[in-house]
Amino acid sequence: xxxxRKLALALALSTVALPAAAQEGSALSPRVVxxxxxxxxxAKAVDAFIIPGYRNLTEKAAAASxxxxxxCAAPSQxxxxxxxxxxxxxxxxxxxxxxVRLGPALEQNRFERFLFYPxxxxxxxxxxxxxxxxxxxxxxxxxxxxxxxxxxxxxxxLEYVLYGTGSDTLLSKxxxxxxRYGLAITRNLDTIANEFLAAWQKPDGVQAAWKHPGPxxxxxxxxxxAATELLGILVHGVETVKDQRLKPFYEGKDDxxxxxxAIYWRSGNTMASIAGNxxxxxxxxxxxxxxxxxxxxxxxxxxxxDFVFKSVIGMxxxxxxxxxxxxxxxxxxxxxAFLSLNTNDLLDRLNKDFGGAIGLGAGxxxxxxx
Amino acid sequence: xxxxxxxxxxxxxxxxxxxxxxxxxAPDRAFALTRADAVFASAFMAPDGSYGVATLTExxxxxxxxxxxxxxxxxxxxxxxxxxxxxxxxPGTYAMILATDGTAEPIVIAAVEGRHFYGHGxxxxxxxxxxxxxxxxxxxxxxxxxxxxxDRFTRIGEFPTYGIGPHDMTLAxxxxxxAIANGGIETHxxxxxxxxxxxxxxxSLTLVDTATGALVQKHGLPDDLSRLSTRHVDIGPKGEIWxxxxxxxxxxxxxxxxxxxxRGEDLKFLSLPERTxxxxxxxxxxxxxxRHEGLVGLTSPKGNVAVTIDARTGAVLRQERVADAAxxxxxGHGFAVSSYDGHFQDYQSRVAWDQHIVRLA
Numbered sequence: 001x002x003x004x005r006k007l008a009l010a011l012a013l014s015t016v017a018l019p020a021a022a023q024e025g026s027a028l029s030p031r032v033v034x035x036x037x038x039x040x041x042x043a044k045a046v047d048a049f050i051i052p053g054y055r056n057l058t059e060k061a062a063a064a065s066x067x068x069x070x071x072c073a074a075p076s077q078x079x080x081x082x083x084x085x086x087x088x089x090x091x092x093x094x095x096x097x098x099x100v101r102l103g104p105a106l107e108q109n110r111f112e113r114f115l116f117y118p119x120x121x122x123x124x125x126x127x128x129x130x131x132x133x134x135x136x137x138x139x140x141x142x143x144x145x146x147x148x149x150x151x152x153x154x155x156x157x158l159e160y161v162l163y164g165t166g167s168d169t170l171l172s173k174x175x176x177x178x179x180r181y182g183l184a185i186t187r188n189l190d191t192i193a194n195e196f197l198a199a200w201q202k203p204d205g206v207q208a209a210w211k212h213p214g215p216x217x218x219x220x221x222x223x224x225x226a227a228t229e230l231l232g233i234l235v236h237g238v239e240t241v242k243d244q245r246l247k248p249f250y251e252g253k254d255d256x257x258x259x260x261x262a263i264y265w266r267s268g269n270t271m272a273s274i275a276g277n278x279x280x281x282x283x284x285x286x287x288x289x290x291x292x293x294x295x296x297x298x299x300x301x302x303x304x305x306d307f308v309f310k311s312v313i314g315m316x317x318x319x320x321x322x323x324x325x326x327x328x329x330x331x332x333x334x335x336x337a338f339l340s341l342n343t344n345d346l347l348d349r350l351n352k353d354f355g356g357a358i359g360l361g362a363g364x365x366x367x368x369x370x
Numbered sequence: 371x372x373x374x375x376x377x378x379x380x381x382x383x384x385x386x387x388x389x390x391x392x393x394x395x396a397p398d399r400a401f402a403l404t405r406a407d408a409v410f411a412s413a414f415m416a417p418d419g420s421y422g423v424a425t426l427t428e429x430x431x432x433x434x435x436x437x438x439x440x441x442x443x444x445x446x447x448x449x450x451x452x453x454x455x456x457x458x459x460x461p462g463t464y465a466m467i468l469a470t471d472g473t474a475e476p477i478v479i480a481a482v483e484g485r486h487f488y489g490h491g492x493x494x495x496x497x498x499x500x501x502x503x504x505x506x507x508x509x510x511x512x513x514x515x516x517x518x519x520x521d522r523f524t525r526i527g528e529f530p531t532y533g534i535g536p537h538d539m540t541l542a543x544x545x546x547x548x549a550i551a552n553g554g555i556e557t558h559x560x561x562x563x564x565x566x567x568x569x570x571x572x573x574s575l576t577l578v579d580t581a582t583g584a585l586v587q588k589h590g591l592p593d594d595l596s597r598l599s600t601r602h603v604d605i606g607p608k609g610e611i612w613x614x615x616x617x618x619x620x621x622x623x624x625x626x627x628x629x630x631x632x633r634g635e636d637l638k639f640l641s642l643p644e645r646t647x648x649x650x651x652x653x654x655x656x657x658x659x660x661r662h663e664g665l666v667g668l669t670s671p672k673g674n675v676a677v678t679i680d681a682r683t684g685a686v687l688r689q690e691r692v693a694d695a696a697x698x699x700x701x702g703h704g705f706a707v708s709s710y711d712g713h714f715q716d717y718q719s720r721v722a723w724d725q726h727i728v729r730l731a
Contacts, residue, residue: 106568118560121508218620221651225621225672236562243562352419361694361711370443370459370489370537370601370655370725 038223053097095276124151257327413442430715443489450497495545512536529583697727
C-alpha cells in the first residue's frame with residue numbers, strides 16, 4: 001500500500017475526507033440563524049447600547065469642553081486636574097462605544113478624527129508639537145482644526161496638550177495658546193460626538209436599517225446579514241483589543257514591553273481604556289440579549305462567554321497605574337500575560353462557540369471581505 | 371525601539387509558525403502530489419482551527435494535505451515547473467511554494483519589511499518568477515513583489531500596481547502583461563482588516579508590462595461606481611480579462627458585478643438579470659473561466675450561490691444555491707465549486723474550504 005504513510009498522517013491530523021453520503025453531522029455550520037429573534041436583538045442593540053453610548057459620549061465631550069474652557073479662563077492646579085479628569089471620563093465613554101466601528105463612524109473619517117491610534121511614526125505627535133511650538137492660531141478655531149490632519153484634532157492630541165511635555169505651562173497664562181488649542185479639540189470632539197448621536201437617532205436613518213432587515217434595506221437584506229454585523233462587532237472588538245491595543249506594548253510572557261507604544265500612556269488610561277472596550281462588548285452582548293439567538297440546548301455558550309468577559313474585564317481593571325510602572329512590575333506583567341491569553345479565549349468563545357451556535361459558523365469570519 | 375507590529379522576519383516567522391508546523395515540512399512529510407488524479411488545490415481551515423492546503427481529485431476528494439502556519443487565501447500554479455503557491459490572507463506575511471510533483475520541499479517566503487501580502491499572485495509564463503500583490507502600507511500604494519524561483523524565491527524586485535488595495539492578479543497576453551484588480555480600499559496592518567477609506571475608494575483595473583513594470587493601461591470606475599471594489603480576475607477564451615467585484619455601497623443598490631475588457635478597450639460590464647444580481651448579494655467571492663467551454667463561473671458566500679454565465683452572450687446558464695459558497699475553478703465540464711462547510715464537488719470533507727481553488731491539471 002503506497003499510501004499508508006499518507007493515510008497515517010491524515011489520521012494524525014484527524015481530518016479525513018469522506019463522501020458526503022457517508023458523513024453525518026459535520027462539525028461546521030450545523031445550525032441556522034434564528035431569524036425571528038434577530039430584529040428584537042438589533043433594536044435593543046441600537047436603543048439600549050449604541051444610542052445611550054453616543055449620548056454618554058456627547059455628555060462627556062461637553063464636560064471636557066467646559067472644564068477646558070474654565071482652565072483657559074483661570075489657570076490653576078485644581079482647574080488642570082478637573083480638565084484632566086474630564087479627559088479621562090471622555091476616554092472612558094469613547095472606549096465603550098468605539099467598538100461600533102461601522103456606519104457613521106466610517107463616514108467622513110469620524111473615527112480617525114476622534115482617535116488616531118496607533119501613531120506609528122509619531123506623525124501625529126510631531127504635528128501636535130509643531131502646532132504648539134509655532135502657536136498656529138488656526139488650530140484654536142474648531143472649524144479650521146477640523147480641516148487639519150486627523151492626528152491633530154482628536155483624543156491623542158488632547159492627551160498631549162493636557163499631559164505631554166510642557167503641559168505644566170497650563171498652570172499659568174504662559175500656556176494660553178496650548179489651552180485654547182486643547183479647547184478647540186474638545187469642541188471638535190463634542191461636534192463629532194453629536195454627529196454620531198444625530199446619525200443614530202435619525203428615525204429613518206441607520207437605526208431603521210438596523211431594526212428592519214429586508215429586501216429594501218440599505219444595510220441588511222435579511223436577518224442573517226444583520227446578525228453577522230452584530231457578531232462582527234464582538235469578534236472584531238476582541239481582535240482589536242488583542243492585536244491593536246495589547247500587543248503593541250506587550251506580546252505575552254517574557255516580553256519586557258514597550259510602554260510608549262501603549263494607547264493613552266501619558267494619562268495613565270491604558271488599562272482603563274482596554275477594560276472599557278471589553279466592558280462595552282459585554283454590555284452590548286447583555287443589553288441586546290444576544291443569548292436569545294442561541295438555541296435552547298446551547299444556552300450554556302452564553303454562560304461561558306460571560307465568564308471569560310468578566311475575567312478579562314476584572315483582570316484589565318486590576319492592572320492599575322501608569323503602564324510603564326505596570327510593565328516594570330513582575331506581578332502586573334503576569335496579569336498582562338494572563339489577560340492576553342484570556343482575550344484569545346474570549347475570541348474563540350465568541351467567534352467559534354457563539355457564532356457556530358447561532359448558525360453563523362465558519363461562514364461568519366470567512367465571508368469577511370476578500 | 372521596535373514597532374510592535376513590525377512585519378516578521380524569517381526567524382520569527384518560524385517561531386510563530388510553531389514546532390508542529392515546521393515538523394510537517396520535514397522531507398518525509400513534504401507535500402508530495404504524486405498521484406496523477408490530483409486536479410485541484412485549495413486552502414482550508416480544519417475543525418480544530420488550524421490551517422492547511424489540500425490537493426483534490428476531479429470529484430473533490432482530498433488526496434493530500436499540508437499544514438500552513440496561518441490562514442491562506444489565493445493560490446496559483448505553474449504548469450511548466452509544476453509548482454503551486456498559497457498566499458497568506460491579507461494582511462498576511464507568508465507564502466508557501468509547493469512542488470506538486472514532490473521533487474522539492476516546500477519553500478516559505480516572508481513579506482519584506484514595510485510590505486504585506488494581499489492573498490493573490492501568479493507565476494510568470496515560464497514559471498521562473500512569482501509575482502505577488504503586496505501593500506506598501508506606509509505610502510498606501512499597491513506593489514507587485516517579484517520573486518525568483520531559480521533562487522529559492524528570493525525577492526528580486528518590485529513595481530507598482532498603479533492603484534491602491536490590489537487583490538487578485540493574473541497573467542495576460544501570453545505572459546507579457548499582468549492584469550491587476552486594484553480593489554481601491556485602503557488598509558493598514560496597524561488597523562487589521564479595517565477598511566479605512568470607504569467614502570473615497572479608488573478601484574481600478576490595470577495592465578502592467580511584466581518586462582518593464584510600466585503601466586500599459588488603467589481603468590478607473592465612474593463616480594457612481596466608486597464603491598465597487600474590483601477584486602478578482604481571470605482570462606477569457608479570447609484572451610480578454612474578466613473581473614468580478616464586491617460592492618461597498620448600499621445593500622439595496624443593484625450595481626454591475628462582473629465585466630471584461632481587452633487591451634486598448636474600455637471596460638464592459640455584464641448586464642445580469644436582477645434576480646442574479648440580487649442572488650450574488652453585491653459580492654462575488656471568486657471568478658473562474660472555463661475557456662474550453664466559454665463559461666464564466668461566479669460564487670458568492672454572502673448570497674450562497676454559484677452562477678454560470680455564457681462568456682460570449684452574457685446569458686446566465688445556471689444559478690444554483692450553494693450554502694456558504696467558497697471557491698470556483700474550471701472543471702472538465704463546467705465548474706468545480708467548494709464551500710465553507712466542506713463541500714467540494716461530490717464530496718464533503720471535514721474542513722472549511724477557503725475562498726479560492728486553483729486548477730493543477
